[in-house]
Amino acid sequence: MCVAVHLPELLPPSCCYKIEAAEKATPLPLFAEMLLVILLLEVIREAGLRMPQSLGHSVSLVSALIIGDAAIATGLMSTPVIFVASITAIAVFVTPGLYEPATLLRIGTVLLAGLAGPVGLAAAFFGFLLSLVSTEALGVPYLAPHPFPQQPLSEDGVLRRNYRQLSRRGFNIWQKRERGKRRS
Amino acid sequence: MKQQTERFTPAALTLSLVTAALADGIPQSVPVRRALWLGVVSAVCLCILSALAVAMLQNKAPSLAVRLALTAGLFMELMHTLVQAQGLCTAEFSSMALLGFLPLLLWAGWAVPPASWNASARVLWWFAAVGGVVCLLGLAGQLHWYRLFTPAQPTAANWDIPVYAEYFAGALLCSARSARRTVWLPAWGFAVQAAALLGSALLFGSGAYPRLELLRAWSSGSFSRMDALLLLLWLLCAVYRAAMLCAAIRLLWQQPEAEVQP
Numbered sequence: 001m002c003v004a005v006h007l008p009e010l011l012p013p014s015c016c017y018k019i020e021a022a023e024k025a026t027p028l029p030l031f032a033e034m035l036l037v038i039l040l041l042e043v044i045r046e047a048g049l050r051m052p053q054s055l056g057h058s059v060s061l062v063s064a065l066i067i068g069d070a071a072i073a074t075g076l077m078s079t080p081v082i083f084v085a086s087i088t089a090i091a092v093f094v095t096p097g098l099y100e101p102a103t104l105l106r107i108g109t110v111l112l113a114g115l116a117g118p119v120g121l122a123a124a125f126f127g128f129l130l131s132l133v134s135t136e137a138l139g140v141p142y143l144a145p146h147p148f149p150q151q152p153l154s155e156d157g158v159l160r161r162n163y164r165q166l167s168r169r170g171f172n173i174w175q176k177r178e179r180g181k182r183r184s
Numbered sequence: 185m186k187q188q189t190e191r192f193t194p195a196a197l198t199l200s201l202v203t204a205a206l207a208d209g210i211p212q213s214v215p216v217r218r219a220l221w222l223g224v225v226s227a228v229c230l231c232i233l234s235a236l237a238v239a240m241l242q243n244k245a246p247s248l249a250v251r252l253a254l255t256a257g258l259f260m261e262l263m264h265t266l267v268q269a270q271g272l273c274t275a276e277f278s279s280m281a282l283l284g285f286l287p288l289l290l291w292a293g294w295a296v297p298p299a300s301w302n303a304s305a306r307v308l309w310w311f312a313a314v315g316g317v318v319c320l321l322g323l324a325g326q327l328h329w330y331r332l333f334t335p336a337q338p339t340a341a342n343w344d345i346p347v348y349a350e351y352f353a354g355a356l357l358c359s360a361r362s363a364r365r366t367v368w369l370p371a372w373g374f375a376v377q378a379a380a381l382l383g384s385a386l387l388f389g390s391g392a393y394p395r396l397e398l399l400r401a402w403s404s405g406s407f408s409r410m411d412a413l414l415l416l417l418w419l420l421c422a423v424y425r426a427a428m429l430c431a432a433i434r435l436l437w438q439q440p441e442a443e444v445q446p
Binding site: 006007009010115116117118119120121122123125126129130133134141143145 | 292299
């Protein structure tokens with residue numbers, strides 16, 4: 001959305017023309033359209049969660065299809081916005097456990113980028129980055145100050161090693177920490 | 185495994201400096217080759233001065249005069265960066281939003297500890313590295329050495345190089361162990377400015393074009409314009425620099441003052 005409004009030169013011309021043509025045919029700006037689609041998707045999802053399980057999925061699916069189709073047919077929303085919103089809505093389900101924070105982050109980023117453009121995008125990025133800085137997993141900061149090529153905490157972090165070899169030496173964070181304490 | 189909590193890392197200072205150096209650049213009032221030679225000499229002199237400052241200020245409490253001088257320098261840089269970032273937003277993105285975010289930005293810079301800015305710098309360095317590679321890939325086929333030797337080049341007597349307060353504040357802003365690495369800050373600043381100047385000369389020859397044209401010349405297949413993305417990346421770094429300078433000023437005044445000898 002921010003790219004289409006403030007940084008259109010980043011898009012290939014043919015794609016930019018199509019987005020511009022779709023945008024001209026709708027009464028709302030891209031920012032309002034995107035916010036409306038996100039809210040609609042959330043309403044449909046909440047309705048699906050509260051219905052009996054046998055009906056919930058099919059009602060969500062049918063309502064999303066019908067509402068999406070009707071919104072485009074009446075000219076209230078453009079196809080690119082529906083397309084991008086659908087992709088992001090599905091992408092959130094890659095980590096279902098983080099659905100709520102990811103949705104809040106999405107709405108916050110859309111609001112900031114829509115209201116303040118690239119500066120809002122930068123602000124959202126720094127807000128996210130600073131929250132990531134203060135995040136820890138088992139006492140290890142997400143952004144721990146280690147340069148990239150280094151000996152990892154767990155030696156089978158990328159390639160799975162032989163368990164027999166690994167079990168000879170400590171290979172989880174706590175064992176590693178204990179070993180570090182003993183050394184110091 | 186604790187993050188460094190007290191001071192800035194040299195990487196954070198270098199990122200801030202590289203951001204400023206990219207925006208300021210070397211003035212194109214003299215021929216490119218002469219500007220590069222003068223830049224090398226200036227960078228060496230500034231490195232020596234920076235080393236002297238580190239030797240004088242390391243492991244010592246700074247006097248009030250030193251603190252005031254460095255604060256004034258950092259504050260001027262903060263204002264300069266904000267003006268540059270706002271100018272970019274107005275000219276390229278038609279946005280005045282930075283002014284609205286300014287109080288939040290200054291508050292974040294003041295309140296967030298240096299360790300968080302150090303961690304953010306590590307992420308931004310990766311972004312900057314990727315941006316540099318993307319920029320080089322888009323310009324690779326257009327740079328030609330013969331343009332460096334074109335006869336008609338600007339000639340002027342005056343020549344100046346930007347001097348930043350970070351050059352002399354390394355000993356106070358970084359830990360005692362890493363302060364020595366801040367001696368090389370002028371070299372980093374010059375390297376970035378020289379790369380931009382050389383790229384501009386290899387692309388356009390002797391003409392004094394705005395540095396932005398270097399980004400606008402970027403081309404790769406159907407994606408012909410990547411300058412907005414690179415400018416957005418610079419804006420990110422400028423926002424980082426503004427917040428980090430606030431944190432640096434706070435850090436300067438948090439340190440114990442030297443006792444005045446009668």
